[in-house]
Amino acid sequence: MKFKAPAFLMALALTAPLALAAYADSPALPSAATADQVTTSKLVYGLLSDSRYAYRPRALDAATSKDVFKRYLEALDGSKQFFTQADITRFAPFEANIAAAIRGGELEPAFQVFAVYKQRVGERIGYARKLLKQDFDFSSDEKFEYDRKDVPWAASSAELDDLWRKSVKNDWLRLKLAGKQPAEIRKTLDKRYATLEKSVNELKGEDVFQFFLNSYTSAVDPHTDYFTPRTAENFNQAMSLSLEGIGAQLQRQDDMVVIREVIAGGPVAVNGTLKAGDRIVGVGQGKSGPVEDVIGWRIDDVVAKIRGKADTQVRLEFIPAEEGVDGKHHMLVLTRQKVRLAEQAAKGETLSIPAKDGEPARKVGVIKLPTFYQDFEGRRRNAADYASATRDVAKLLAGFKADKLDGVVLDLRNNGGGSLDEAIELTGLFIEQGPVVQVRESGGRVTVNSDRSEAVAWDGPLAVLINRGSASASEIFAGAIQDYGRGLVIGETTFGKGTVQNIVDLDRWPSGETQRYGQVKLTIAQFFRVSGSSTQHKGVVPDLAFPASVDASEYGESTYDNALPWTRIAAVPHTQYGNFGPLLPKLEGRHTARIAADREFQWWNEDVEQFRAEKAKKYISLNETERRAEREKQDKQRTDRQAIRKQLGLDLDPLADDSNDDGLTGNERDIVKDTAREKAAEKRPDPLLRESAAILADAVNLLEKDRPLSAQVLPQSTGAGRWAD
Incomplete structure (x- = not known):
């Protein structure tokens, strides 16, 4: 059974004491607050x-x-x-x-x-x-x-x-x-x-x-949260894409903490001694401090011992993976450093769209942005190398520009948001200057947040790929690009989160106190597109839609019973670089014809429909014959698909032979193999991304050869939005 971990607890005034269960092997909980x-x-x-x-x-x-x-x-x-x-x-x-x-x-x-x-x-x-x-x-x-x-x-x-x-x-x-x-x-x-x-x-x-x-x-409010000092630290590290420690991703397995993955460039990677699967059984501070046995500890308690200020030392007692749980203990001293979590940063690649029907081949750059990250503290200190989604994307765009690519797709699928400032500044990479988002505070005052730089990092063809998991800052960016007519928005309707949160440090009030009371991520405002519409509940609706992978009744802002309602305010003047309305029917026709012959896209659609049908049942059969028949059907489907991929020269699915339900939970699997499986998943065919690039290539080709259509769609002949020259 998949159990839901407790993620709650509330204050209840008690008139009569409840009977308490005694557990000899667990720490006694306090009966009152500190x-x-x-x-x-x-x-x-x-x-x-x-x-x-x-x-x-x-x-x-x-x-x-x-x-x-x-x-x-x-x-x-x-x-x-x-x-x-x-x-x-x-x-x-x-x-x-x-x-x-x-x-x-x-x-x-x-x-x-x-x-x-x-x-x-x-x-x-x-x-x-x-x-x-x-x-x-x-x-x-x-x-x-x-x-x-x-x-x-x-x-x-x-x-x-x-x-x-x-x-x-x-x-x-x-x-x-x-x-x-x-x-x-x-x-x-x-x-x-x-x-x-x-x-x-x-x-x-x-x-x-x-x-x-x-x-x-x-x-x-569904987006207001309280963080203890420890969880606040974890949240801030996630936003800054950096931490001070040894540079390893850890996982608890049985009673031990095991290295799941070594982070490139960190102390563990540079030292080269530890590897995935090694078990950490003791932690000491400094080069000669006593080593504490951490077997049986919670993983966050072990992590707290391992992390520390940069340039300080930590001693690790570990058992190599190949020696088993009863193997010889080894000792290692590492110097902590600030580690950049590069795996979660923006990444770029180039897709080639082949020539067809007399139209030239195109090269489209893809940028995958998992979150709108920013190192708030680093920016406050004006550090030269602080983490920033906008800065990283700008570097990728400069490379695409140097390579003379024909267009760029910004992939914001499952990007749940992040820094509001980053959303505004990232939009500024694609427009010359102007308002990006309106923010209304509790008292009703509306502030217009604008890009004030005339510099444009990419003035060529642009598409934004979104899905139901794209939320908040992703919706600000996609909505602004759509309102400006700066690019095509492709995919699914987004999450529908139209509120702004701010981190409030509770230690700011009690004089002289630090890191005792935690932080609150507090909803302080609602944002609106420059068109005046809120994304709350409704989200950003794409110009060209892919089949919905998840129903709005199952996931999104509309599933919260106390979410703010949708509303709108007055629009603010902004540049209209283009109007893709006249172009969309032609793109839709080409898209429909192409996916009818695109095996990967059709298989994805079949998988989505099957998943939604299974989810709608809300039960699972306990009859072995029935379950085995379902499994054999899935096996045959995977085998048949691989054979067709091979016959047609398509990219083979690296997980096709390893995707059956093994009946295990995450911490029961072999960590090294499970990590390799995750890496392989990143190489699976992505028909939605390729189709988005093909749609953008279609738009470039259509506007390039049809000047009257181009003049109708892109009346701006200079500046950002110069799709066809």
Whole structure:
């Protein structure tokens, strides 16, 4: 069973103590908040209830308390697989006192309710492990209904027993279909369930506190979050694409922390001793400091010991991968450095579109931008090498320009956003000057954020590729490019997140305090396109649409019950470089004809339809014959596709022979092989990207040979947007 990790917890005023479960092998949770947590709760309440800070403050009244309580239960046990209705009834009296608990920092109920949760997890896991001693009958027509969001709470423990029996049965069947024998299946699942229980037992008071506060913040706004000092550090590192440490991606496997991947240019890579699969069992500070045994530690606690200021030393005790868990321990001293996370930065490549029907071959540059990253601290210090999405994209564009490429596709698929400043500055690489986005604050004041530089990094043909995972800053950029008529927007309708967040450091208020209270990512404004339209809910609608890979009812801003509504404000004057309306029917016709003969694109569409059909069922069969037939059908489909690829000279799918469900979870797989599988996935055929480049090439060819059409589509003859000369 795929369990939802707790990502919540709320303050509940307790009138009578709840019975607590005792676990000898897990740290005891506190029964009350620390002094710092009490202060933090009060500070967060002050932010979220005050219109001077929050864009849409929400009073902590009875209705809000009820909402927080509901979100707490959903976040704690969203699949309703641990609590019974009796538990929910027992918690209900706390609902009325939530407001007082949050305002006053009286957070005892958060810890006590969590203790009950731990107890229920222990009971369920104990039952699941007991089931492994028996055999299962896979000849019946049973179904495991895994989508339980809207079902009522279980009326009894017996009802949960039946749910877990089907869940364990499904886990067993997956491994059996993958070729595992009963003894191996029992061992794998027993360890899996024990690991789940241990991960819950390892949660600390600071985790419960963060879960609790986020049940409150999410009731105010789906994009407002509380970060503890540690999670705030992780968030800031992700945004800056850099960290100070040894330069290795770590993963927990069983009771050890294992190196998953070595980051190029970091101390580990430069030293050359450690490699993927090596196990870190001890960490010491300095060249001669004592080494602490970290076996059994949480991974974030191990990471906290390994990270540190640049130019300081860390001692690592490790076991090489090839020597096994009982191998000889080795010692290594590394000097920490600032490490750039280059794998997450913008990347470029060139696609060749062959000549056809008398039209010339074209070369199209592609830039894949996974996030709008910026090293805020580095920029504040005016560091010469601070990480910036715009700066990195500008370098790639300069290379494309030098190579005289015919067009550029900016791939923003699954780019969830990032820095607002980067979205504005990145837009400025493609327009001469002008407004990019309008920002409306809580008081109603509208500020127009503009690109003020006349310099243009790329004035040629441009397309922006988007999907449902493109959000926030991605929508600002794509919307501006569309409003200016600067380029074609291709793909799926975007996420629909039209709000602006700011990081508020809670340590700014208590005088002299640092890194004690954490940070809040707070919604402070709503953004609007220069056309006046909000992207909220509606997103950015592409000029040329690909089939939707995910339904708007399943993913996107519209799925949040407390998201802001769509609205619009007045447009602001801006340059109109082009109007692609007259060109779109011709592009659509060519696109339709091309994908009808494009095997990869058709296969992608088939896979999307199959995925959506399976997801709509919300259950999975527990009949072995039926499941095996489905697996064999998928095997044949992959084999047939590979044969056709080979026959037609297409790029072979590097994962075609290794894409069956192995029944394992991520931390159960061989780390080295799993990492190699991830790298291979990056080389899989990408028909959507290639088709986007082909559409852009079509646009260039059509406008180049049809001057009247070009004059109609691109009336601007100079400056940015010079598609055809």
